[in-house]
Amino acid sequence: MAYPKSHNPFADDEEDDFRPKRRELEDEPGDSEMSEPERRQRYLQQEVMRTAQSAVDSSHRSIGLIYQSEKIGVETAEELVRQGEVLTRADKMMDHMDQDLKTSQKHINGIRSVWGGLVNYFKGKPETKPPPEEPKAYQANDRLQTALSSSRGHDDKYQASHPNLRKLDTGGFGASALMDDGSSGTNGYPHNRHLREAHQTLDNNLDEMCDGLSRLKSLGLGLQSEIEDQDDSIDSLMNKVDKMDLKIHNTNQQLKNLK
8 A cells, every 4th residue: 555755654553552551440349339439549548558568668677777787886896895805915915025025135234244244143033023913804985885785785676677587467458458447546647547557667667767776876986986996006006016126126136246
């Protein structure tokens, strides 16, 4: 079939094929007896219940992520405390090494000169020092200790909120919940009982999220303070190491000159 040059071949297609199709309303038992406005109302009610279910599930996931972050923060804080204990022991060891080097220097001075030997002789034996006291347990800064105490009390909630361990109760959602007229709304909550419970659950979850974020903030500030304190300890330790290295080098040189 021949067409004129000005003919549009797409004009033969039905216009309805290109019109956006409206989402069909879900059929429920008894919908066939409903009028179009009633079916529309039922569809909107279903959308409201699905939105409420999605919001509750999202809040549960957010709580789980908060508790998971808090658990990681507690483990990081505990590792920082162990690192602080290591730094404290290293600092004590450097002090003992410094005392040993002072004793070695006295012996070297006695060997190098008669006068030094006489001085050491008349000084007598060095006083016996009591055994070093056991180092006290390392204590993190107060801010971190307070945050740790607060977060450790919620370990069981991490287990309860874990997505693989938590069992959600979703029996109150769905088309069956639409038939529940419920009692009159209170405190601004909807009249529908299941929707009202969803809103109350969402409010409780938001409060729990607020508390969890507050604990995370305290934990983060405590970690920052502890890291800053340990940075200062590391700088002090490095200065002692540098001085110790110089003293050991000088002692080795003196021992070589005695040969």
